Amino acid sequence: MRQKIVAGNWKMNGTIAETENLLRELLAGKLNNQNVKVVVCPPYTSLHVASKILNGSHIALGAQNMSEHARGAYTGEISPEMLLTAGVLYVILGHSERRQYHAETDQLVNAKVKLALQTGLIPIICVGELLSEREEGRTETVVGKQVAGTLSGLTAEALNKVVIAYEPVWAIGTGKTATPQMAQEVHAFIRDRLMAIDKTTAGKVPILYGGSVKPDNALGLHRQPDIDGSLVGGASLKADDFMAIINAV
Numbered sequence: 001m002r003q004k005i006v007a008g009n010w011k012m013n014g015t016i017a018e019t020e021n022l023l024r025e026l027l028a029g030k031l032n033n034q035n036v037k038v039v040v041c042p043p044y045t046s047l048h049v050a051s052k053i054l055n056g057s058h059i060a061l062g063a064q065n066m067s068e069h070a071r072g073a074y075t076g077e078i079s080p081e082m083l084l085t086a087g088v089l090y091v092i093l094g095h096s097e098r099r100q101y102h103a104e105t106d107q108l109v110n111a112k113v114k115l116a117l118q119t120g121l122i123p124i125i126c127v128g129e130l131l132s133e134r135e136e137g138r139t140e141t142v143v144g145k146q147v148a149g150t151l152s153g154l155t156a157e158a159l160n161k162v163v164i165a166y167e168p169v170w171a172i173g174t175g176k177t178a179t180p181q182m183a184q185e186v187h188a189f190i191r192d193r194l195m196a197i198d199k200t201t202a203g204k205v206p207i208l209y210g211g212s213v214k215p216d217n218a219l220g221l222h223r224q225p226d227i228d229g230s231l232v233g234g235a236s237l238k239a240d241d242f243m244a245i246i247n248a249v
């Protein structure tokens with residue numbers, strides 16, 4: 001069976017004190033299913049304190065981005081080793097907000113994926129089409145290109161260590177979610193693309209759905225055969241809502 005994962009992307013929200021409060025609320029929450037992996041991705045400034053609070057708990061720590069370089073003169077950047085030694089295990093790469101506001105390309109994301117894996121981090125690689133692309137019937141072309149580009153050059157062994165997140169851009173932060181059927185279609189398509197890299201491993205890669213996942217739509221999404229959990233933005237900032245989504249796996 002594939003690993004089920006629910007990850008919270010806190011984006012640029014939360015001071016250190018707010019992070020501490022939210023983490024304590026989450027740790028006090030009741031987890032109904034021990035088989036789901038819970039990941040939280042606070043801003044960089046909160047990672048160190050978060051790793052201390054989460055140490056030994058069932059919640060793993062993730063970051064929202066990292067540099068494609070291992071070290072050096074890259075002002076303002078954060079290296080994968082810095083993340084690893086701060087207690088981070090997962091890293092979101094190629095989020096649509098990085099693609100949109102920081103011009104990240106599949107090629108750049110691919111370099112980050114490879115460096116993350118070399119360092120021992122688990123990349124959560126985001127793909128997803130714009131509304132205009134869906135309306136033009138180009139969803140599979142766009143997502144297929146992102147999958148091939150971001151995973152380019154990965155061996156079957158490397159593929160076995162990644163997580164994919166399908167996040168239709170038009171569903172992020174808009175309150176518009178893909179229906180479970182719409183999401184399942186794209187997830188099945190992504191899994192089919194993974195087959196092109198390695199048939200056996202393709203069946204083991206967790207593919208998360210993201211984009212306005214809320215307590216009231218999580219169950220329908222999680223029930224789909226190729227949806228292995230979710231990447232949650234806004235609703236992961238409220239402990240009750242995030243716990244409800246986790247418990248709907």
Ligand code: PGA
Nearest residue numbers: 172173211212232233234
């Ligand atoms: P949202 O964000 O749940 O607020 O739509 C999801 C994401 O950007 O990962």
